[in-house]
Amino acid sequence: MKLYERLMTIDRRIIYGILLGVVTLPLIFPSVVKVTPMSPVEKLFTAVDNTTNDKALILDCSYSPQIKAEVEPMAIAVLRHAFKTRKKILVLSLYVEMIGLATRAINQVVEEFNSNAQTYEDSLIYGRDYVFLGWQPPPIVPMLGMGESISNIYVVDYYGNQTDTLQMMERIRNYNDISILVALSGSRIPISWVAYAQNRYGLAVGVGCTAVSGADFYPYYQTGQFTGLMVGMKGAAEYEELVEANYGVKGRRVASEAMLSLTYAHLAIILFIVIGNIGFFLHRRRK
Amino acid sequence: MKKTIPLTLIFIAGLLGVISFVIPHPSYQVYDEWIRNDLLRVLSAFAVVLALGSLLRVHFDKIKRKRKNWQFSWLLLIAFGGSAVVGLFGGVAADGVLPTAVGSFQFDIQTLYENIVIPLASSMFALLAFFMASAAYRAFRVRSMEATLLLVAAFIVMVGVLPMGYSISKHLPGFVQWILNVPNVAGQRGIVFGIALGVVATSLKIILGIERAWLGGGE
Amino acid sequence: MNISTDPWIWISSILSLAILSFLYKENPFFRAAEHIFLGVANGYLVTFYWHRILMPILFRPLFQQGQLLLIIPFTIGILYLTRFIPRISWLVRIPIAIYMGYWTGVLIPATIQAQIIKQVQGTVLTSANFQSWNAGAWGIVWSVIVFIGVLCTLSYFYFSREHKGVIGVTSRVGIVFVMIGFGAAFGYTVMARISLLIGKLQFLLGDWLGIIR
Numbered sequence: 251m252k253l254y255e256r257l258m259t260i261d262r263r264i265i266y267g268i269l270l271g272v273v274t275l276p277l278i279f280p281s282v283v284k285v286t287p288m289s290p291v292e293k294l295f296t297a298v299d300n301t302t303n304d305k306a307l308i309l310d311c312s313y314s315p316q317i318k319a320e321v322e323p324m325a326i327a328v329l330r331h332a333f334k335t336r337k338k339i340l341v342l343s344l345y346v347e348m349i350g351l352a353t354r355a356i357n358q359v360v361e362e363f364n365s366n367a368q369t370y371e372d373s374l375i376y377g378r379d380y381v382f383l384g385w386q387p388p389p390i391v392p393m394l395g396m397g398e399s400i401s402n403i404y405v406v407d408y409y410g411n412q413t414d415t416l417q418m419m420e421r422i423r424n425y426n427d428i429s430i431l432v433a434l435s436g437s438r439i440p441i442s443w444v445a446y447a448q449n450r451y452g453l454a455v456g457v458g459c460t461a462v463s464g465a466d467f468y469p470y471y472q473t474g475q476f477t478g479l480m481v482g483m484k485g486a487a488e489y490e491e492l493v494e495a496n497y498g499v500k501g502r503r504v505a506s507e508a509m510l511s512l513t514y515a516h517l518a519i520i521l522f523i524v525i526g527n528i529g530f531f532l533h534r535r536r537k
Numbered sequence: 538m539k540k541t542i543p544l545t546l547i548f549i550a551g552l553l554g555v556i557s558f559v560i561p562h563p564s565y566q567v568y569d570e571w572i573r574n575d576l577l578r579v580l581s582a583f584a585v586v587l588a589l590g591s592l593l594r595v596h597f598d599k600i601k602r603k604r605k606n607w608q609f610s611w612l613l614l615i616a617f618g619g620s621a622v623v624g625l626f627g628g629v630a631a632d633g634v635l636p637t638a639v640g641s642f643q644f645d646i647q648t649l650y651e652n653i654v655i656p657l658a659s660s661m662f663a664l665l666a667f668f669m670a671s672a673a674y675r676a677f678r679v680r681s682m683e684a685t686l687l688l689v690a691a692f693i694v695m696v697g698v699l700p701m702g703y704s705i706s707k708h709l710p711g712f713v714q715w716i717l718n719v720p721n722v723a724g725q726r727g728i729v730f731g732i733a734l735g736v737v738a739t740s741l742k743i744i745l746g747i748e749r750a751w752l753g754g755g756e
Numbered sequence: 757m758n759i760s761t762d763p764w765i766w767i768s769s770i771l772s773l774a775i776l777s778f779l780y781k782e783n784p785f786f787r788a789a790e791h792i793f794l795g796v797a798n799g800y801l802v803t804f805y806w807h808r809i810l811m812p813i814l815f816r817p818l819f820q821q822g823q824l825l826l827i828i829p830f831t832i833g834i835l836y837l838t839r840f841i842p843r844i845s846w847l848v849r850i851p852i853a854i855y856m857g858y859w860t861g862v863l864i865p866a867t868i869q870a871q872i873i874k875q876v877q878g879t880v881l882t883s884a885n886f887q888s889w890n891a892g893a894w895g896i897v898w899s900v901i902v903f904i905g906v907l908c909t910l911s912y913f914y915f916s917r918e919h920k921g922v923i924g925v926t927s928r929v930g931i932v933f934v935m936i937g938f939g940a941a942f943g944y945t946v947m948a949r950i951s952l953l954i955g956k957l958q959f960l961l962g963d964w965l966g967i968i969r
Contacts, residue, residue: 262671266779269670273953277961277968283700288714315658319955320948346804347797350650384808387581390862391573398570406812409630445866450561461948465941468717469726472902473878474888475870482944483951484698502969508954509700515666515950516695522674523688530678543849547857554861572858575813576829580855582809583833587848589798590840609791616795624803646803648764649796656768657793659956660775666953667779669946683935690939695946717940718889719898723905724937726875727930730906731913733871740860740867751856752849 254536257529265522272518276510283509287488290471294432294456294478295492298331301429306338306422308431310439311352312345312389317436317460322355323486323505324434324458329359330501331493333374338418340400340428342383342392344439349385353408356382362501376409377416384408393443397425397451425451430477434458440467444475458485483508544746551744593617620649690716758966769964772956879906905933 287295301307309328313321332339341356343349360374367373374380383404386392395403400422401414413419421427431453433440440457447453454477459467461482471479480489486505493499557569596610624646626635637645679685696702697713742748760766774789814830817823832854838847878885881903889895911923912930919927962968 260674265671265674266667269667269953273666273950274957274961277954277957280968284703285700286703286710288710290714315655316662317948317952318655318659319663319958320951346801347654349804350647350654350800353647354651385804386578387809388577388859390859391578394862395570395574398566402570402574406808408808410628410632410807441870445870446862449866449869450558461944461951462941464944465717465721465937466725469722469729469875469878472718472722472888473874475874482947483954484947504955504958508951508958511954511957512947512950513699513701515953516699516946519670519673519946519950520692520695522670523677526674526677527679539846539849543853546850546853550854550857551861554858555864556861558862558865571825575826576832577855577858578809579814579826579829579833580836580851582805582814583836583851584855585801585805587836587839589802590837592794592798594840606787609787612788613791613795616792617799618795620796620799621802622799624799625806629803629807642763646800650800652764652768653771653796654793654800656772656959657775657789658797659952659959660772660789661793662949662952663956664776664778666949669949673946683931686932686935687939687942690936691943691946694940694943698943698947715898716936719901720905720933720936721940723902724909724930724933724935726879726902726906727909727913727934728937729871729875730910733867733875736867736871737864740864743860744857751852 252536254529254532257525258533260525268518269515272514273511276514277507280507281510283506283513285484285487285491285506285509287492290479290481291485291488291492292478294458294480295331295489295496297430297454297456297477298328298337298432299335299496301332301335301337303338304421305427305429306340306418307332308340308342308428309352310431310433310435310443311341311343311355312348312433312435312437312439313351313460314345314348314436315351318351320460320483320486321434321436321458322351323483323503324480324489325352325355326359326501326504327486327489327493328432328434328458329355330362330499331489331497333359333363333379334493334497334499336379338422339380340383340422341380342404343385344387344389344392346385346387349408352382356380377411377418379418381413381416381418381422382408383413389439389442390446393446394450397447397453399424425453428453430454430456432456432458436460436463438463440476441470444470448475458489461485483512540749540752543752544749548744548746551740616653620646623649760964760966765964769960772960776956879903904929909933 298307309325309332311325313325329339341352343352360380363374376382383400384407386403392403401419404413407413407416425447431443431447433443433455435457436459440455440459443453443455448455455475456477456479457467457471458480459482461484464479464481464485467476467479467481470476480486483505487503487509490503490506494503553569553572556565557572593614596613599607599610623635623637623644625633627633627637627645628635629646631637631643631645631647637643637648677688679688693716694713696705697709702709702713739748743751771789771792774785777783778786814826818826818830832851835847835850838844879902881899885899886895889898891898908926908930910930911926912919912934914923914927917923958968
């Protein structure tokens with residue numbers, strides 16, 4: 251077998267094995283990687299930070315289980331940030347298959363905070379500090395309807411409570427009482443938030459998306475339709491870094507832990523492409 | 538009648554949708570809110586009943602006719618039946634009439650979701666990393682100027698966006714951000730315009746009854 | 757190494773491995789896991805549609821609180837089920853027409869505003885756009901590049917005339933921008949796919965086998 255043939259016909263099992271190796275080893279033998287936040291993430295962080303006491307923040311956890319690894323760290327980082335700075339927060343999902351992930355993220359972060367709380371005031375109290383609105387279909391209903399009345403759309407919350415009886419909801423009636431909506435998604439949902447809620451009610455929209463959508467979303471970030479943008483696991487790691495650096499919130503940083511594996515895997519993929527192309531050039535030259 | 542009524546309805550409903558956006562007057566908003574909050578919400582729920590009915594019918598049919606791999610349809614039906622009973626009678630937040638724990642072992646609907654749906658769905662997508670690596674190695678060939686540009690841009694983003702970008706050069710992450718903000722925005726925006734015009738044209742065709750594929754086959 | 761003793765973690769891990777076994781080839785374990793996924797996911801869906809939509813939005817207000825206007829959506833919704841009765845199955849078109857019609861109707865102005873007008877505003881050469889880059893005089897250069905890039909990209913997708921002469925030149929420039937955009941998207945896609953694999957391994961090696969923290 252000629253060299254170029256060898257270079258062009260590496261068995262897929264070897265490729266799978268190398269990829270598995272370069273991803274696994276840095277997880278088993280981790281080392282610290284410094285993550286430097288980029289401006290789109292910093293802008294999102296600042297926008298969440300600037301939420302005033304009289305307003306609330308909406309976190310839309312519309313990411314499916316398939317992309318949990320990329321987007322869940324974003325949800326956890328934003329929740330840690332919001333809870334640490336005592337922002338009022340409403341959580342929702344636009345699709346039913348995603349609501350369990352929102353439940354998971356809320357339970358995890360609330361438990362983190364409440365296990366360290368000394369007093370009732372320090373604790374995160376449901377209905378006082380946060381409300382889990384749950385889910386109402388189809389997405390256009392909450393997107394437009396919350397502009398008029400949040401409790402008309404979410405008559406009952408996730409737990410089955412009448413939403414308008416919750417303490418926090420006395421002051422939070424519609425988008426006028428919302429500083430920013432952070433849409434975490436793996437689809438075009440953030441664009442729908444802009445098209446419906448922002449166009450009609452002027453709602454500020456910040457976005458956390460999978461890396462697949464990252465490049466597509468930049469035109470909306472450039473126009474200011476998206477206040478800030480977190481892209482993929484790296485975006486999540488940047489937000490984790492900002493939360494820890496600015497507020498000293500300690501907790502497992504799943505996205506940051508993955509940076510070394512991600513780096514080696516990228517290098518491996520580049521190497522695969524280069525090897526394939528070297529074989530291709532040698533082959534073409536012979537022809 | 539079988540086509541005229543649906544086509545008239547879609548025209549009227551489409552018009553109501555457009556009006557709701559163009560005339561955000563409170564007197565009209567009351568009706569618009571009723572359409573969205575009551576009508577659309579209930580319709581979406583019944584649409585799910587239809588989808589589920591179709592899914593179950595396909596699998597019952599598969600079992601009845603003993604089609605290829607029919608045994609697996611039993612698994613689907615048992616998994617569906619079991620989780621539906623747990624969810625319907627055990628409640629959304631384990632607050633129903635059915636007990637959802639035996640000792641410390643919980644089996645409420647959220648537990649089923651976290652331990653069955655999430656791992657299965659995430660594993661399916663984890664497979665893609667292997668296929669993507671293999672496909673990139675086999676198919677990504679620098680045959681033209683366009684392919685070279687694509688490859689160079691991809692490599693710069695792959696290297697520069699990660700923490701190693703800073704190690705190579707402190708200017709590299711900034712350069713990647715520039716690529717994403719400037720040339721990428723220009724290229725993507727051209728595509729955004731194309732998609733948006735396509736969406737508007739298709740929507741108009743549906744409302745005006747020119748596009749009728751949604752009617753399905755038959756009379 | 758600190759292997760989990762939680763039975764659910766074991767179930768999750770075994771199901772995950774069944775799916776990952778597809779890497780070798782399609783097999784009965786993969787198929788079984790796939791069918792279990794569909795079953796449980798739909799059971800979950802039914803739970804929420806019943807407890808959070810049909811009960812609080814339709815049945816309770818209609819039958820307990822006497823909101824009779826809800827008979828209209830209820831009746832139209834029932835028409836979805838005529839799909840299973842061949843003689844009157846055409847009636848399923850009525851709820852589809854209303855649902856789809858309203859949705860597409862709202863979509864038209866929303867798309868024009870968000871994806872055409874606002875995007876044009878972000879492209880034209882105005883002082884506000886120059887300043888939005890926060891890059892001083894370079895902001896003008898970046899805005900000009902975006903402006904030219906968008907026009908050239910559009911000319912590349914303009915197929916009503918042959919790509920010769922001026923359009924030939926602009927479309928060649930346009931393809932450069934498109935390819936840079938696709939390249940960036942590809943780079944990010946690699947990151948996305950690898951991230952999902954990392955997530956899976958973090959679960960298997962961490963939560964299950966306890967090899968990593």
